[in-house]
Amino acid sequence: MIDSKRNFYPLKKNSTQPFQDRDLVSLIQCPMKAAAKQISQKNIALPKSTANVVPLESGTNYCLRNAQSNLYLNAHALGESVTQKDFNGDNAQIWYVKASQTTGYYRLIPRSAPGACLTVLATPQSAGASVGLLPNNDALTSQDWQISQSARGNWVLRSRASGNTMALGFSVASVFPEVEAVTQTTYADDTVLNDEWALEPFICPVMEYDQGFYMYHSDMATAAIQEELNQVADMAFAALYREFGLRARPSVSQMIYSLADDCKGMLYGCGHGSTSTCTNTYNGRYDVSHHQNINKVYFWYQQRGAYPNAYQVFWMGHTKCAANPHSFFDLAENYYAGATAYQPFALMNLPLTVVEEQLAAYVIRSISTSFGALLRSHNGNCILDQSCNTQTIYDQVMGSSPTLSSFWCDADKATISSNILRFSKSAP
Numbered sequence: 001m002i003d004s005k006r007n008f009y010p011l012k013k014n015s016t017q018p019f020q021d022r023d024l025v026s027l028i029q030c031p032m033k034a035a036a037k038q039i040s041q042k043n044i045a046l047p048k049s050t051a052n053v054v055p056l057e058s059g060t061n062y063c064l065r066n067a068q069s070n071l072y073l074n075a076h077a078l079g080e081s082v083t084q085k086d087f088n089g090d091n092a093q094i095w096y097v098k099a100s101q102t103t104g105y106y107r108l109i110p111r112s113a114p115g116a117c118l119t120v121l122a123t124p125q126s127a128g129a130s131v132g133l134l135p136n137n138d139a140l141t142s143q144d145w146q147i148s149q150s151a152r153g154n155w156v157l158r159s160r161a162s163g164n165t166m167a168l169g170f171s172v173a174s175v176f177p178e179v180e181a182v183t184q185t186t187y188a189d190d191t192v193l194n195d196e197w198a199l200e201p202f203i204c205p206v207m208e209y210d211q212g213f214y215m216y217h218s219d220m221a222t223a224a225i226q227e228e229l230n231q232v233a234d235m236a237f238a239a240l241y242r243e244f245g246l247r248a249r250p251s252v253s254q255m256i257y258s259l260a261d262d263c264k265g266m267l268y269g270c271g272h273g274s275t276s277t278c279t280n281t282y283n284g285r286y287d288v289s290h291h292q293n294i295n296k297v298y299f300w301y302q303q304r305g306a307y308p309n310a311y312q313v314f315w316m317g318h319t320k321c322a323a324n325p326h327s328f329f330d331l332a333e334n335y336y337a338g339a340t341a342y343q344p345f346a347l348m349n350l351p352l353t354v355v356e357e358q359l360a361a362y363v364i365r366s367i368s369t370s371f372g373a374l375l376r377s378h379n380g381n382c383i384l385d386q387s388c389n390t391q392t393i394y395d396q397v398m399g400s401s402p403t404l405s406s407f408w409c410d411a412d413k414a415t416i417s418s419n420i421l422r423f424s425k426s427a428p
Contacts, residue, residue: 046070047198047245054199054245054420056147056155058099061111061202061309061424063087063247066170067154067193069177073168075110075118081130081181082118084170089249094202096428097147105144105160107136111308114428117143118168120184124161127186131159131168150189154196159184169195200247201424204307205233207253209315214255217352226253228352233313235360239398240367243406243413244420252307256314308426311370312345313363344370344423357398361390364407371419373412382409 064073071084075092087093091111095118098107108118116133120142123129137143144160145168157168167187172194174180187195207229217225233251240246346366350359365383369375378385381404383393396404406413 047242054201056097056149056199057421058097058106059425059427060421061094061096061426061428062199063093063202064095065198065200065247066177067152067196067198069170069194071178073182073197075112075116075133078113078116078133078135079121081121081132081183083178083180084182085178087247089204096426097199100144103144103160104146106147107143108145108157109136109428111428118145119143120159120161120166124159124184125163125166127166127184128171129162129166129184130181131183150196152191152193152196154193155199156187156196158187167195168197198245200241200245201421202247202249202309203237203423204249204310205237205251206307206310206312207233207251207315208256208312209253210256213315213351220352222255225352228356229253229313229315232356232359232363235356235398236363236367239360239364239407243408244417246420246424248311309424310344311367311423313348313366314345315348315350346370355391357394358391361394361407364394365390368408368412368416371416371422373408373415378409378411382412383407384409384412 065071065087066073066084069084072087072093073095074083074085074090075095076082085093094111096109096111096114098109099105100107110116110118110133113133115135117136119132119134119140121130121132121134124142134140134143142159142161146158146160146164148156148158150156158164159166159168162184165186166184168182169185169187170177170180170182171185172192174194185195207226209225209229214222214225220228230251230253234248237246237248237251241248346363348362348366350362352359361383365375368384373384375384375386377387380388381393381396382388383390393404393407396402397407408416
């Protein structure tokens with residue numbers, strides 16, 4: 001455990017004592033698992049509501065999931081029919097939805113072909129007409145789509161060229177919908193949902209870590225560290241998908257050498273800039289802010305953008321010049337909530353020896369603050385409550401015998417829901 005004076009001492013393994021202070025966190029002293037269990041994208045639980053409550057908003061990147069097959073609209077080469085496939089997070093499954101300022105219709109632009117639009121390719125007034133990609137052309141009504149909600153809360157995409165009678169869908173008789181082309185079909189307002197879709201805002205988790213984090217876990221191969229961080233991210237974002245319909249690409253991980261100070265002053269604000277010991281002394285987070293220079297980290301993150309719609313979690317391995325700088329961890333909660341207009345991010349300062357579920361719970365808490373939820377006293381069953389036991393809540397929501405239906409209290413759920421599109425905006 002790390003107390004409010006940043007002294008480190010071990011906590012009994014598998015302790016379930018709730019945290020009474022925001023400056024306390026348990027570090028479980030146990031050997032690292034040889035390999036993390038993997039989350040299959042096919043097995044991630046669908047959002048709890050059968051109706052898609054995510055709003056339609058121009059300028060947002062969505063993944064389109066068919067409400068009957070639960071497969072995703074997938075782009076192909078120009079002139080080829082679009083299909084539906086299992087979710088994989090490829091650019092061919094990310095669609096930028098843009099409203100016309102004059103017609104009221106929408107155009108759908110795949111990230112894999114930013115100069116093209118979803119188009120009815122031939123015989124636009126016929127059921128079964130092929131739908132694929134053609135270069136954007138303002139004069140083509142076959143590229144315009146009317147998007148509205150059905151009585152079941154799903155979204156219906158009607159083609160303008162058909163007189164709004166035909167909707168994007170696939171044949172009800174299809175035995176293997178994953179390999180069959182998506183076409184336009186006569187819309188039937190009924191419980192057969194082959195012509196209705198869920199709009200799921202897209203986000204891209206990126207796990208990044210500095211050299212200190214790597215050195216602390218020097219008994220692990222780089223691939224094992226990255227696999228574990230990806231697993232934690234996938235666990236966290238699976239929980240947000242289940243509650244809010246936020247669709248995350250499988251996480252990627254990388255070490256950031258440019259942020260690895262290795263006690264040489266790369267990020268330090270004290271100016272010693274060498275291996276000599278810094279003589280400035282501070283307490284608590286002032287010490288961390290002085291030596292880690294969080295403002296520089298913020299600036300660095302704001303200038304990135306290598307991953308559109310990225311949510312970046314940076315895992316720091318040490319916080320100050322000390323005799324053993326690569327084994328000193330601070331509490332993650334002091335530094336997360338670093339969302340910016342450019343790229344949202346969280347700063348985490350916990351080692352991988354903490355049990356996986358608790359790491360995932362802290363990431364969930366971190367992401368929640370970026371979507372506007374606040375750390376405060378609500379009730380002990382809300383993951384944002386300052387005195388809650390995050391791992392216990394994770395087990396109670398996601399365990400084999402769940403006793404809680406949600407990580408969040410009603411107030412926080414409403415706040416996150418209202419901001420769920422916040423980081424899914426970016427031009428194709």
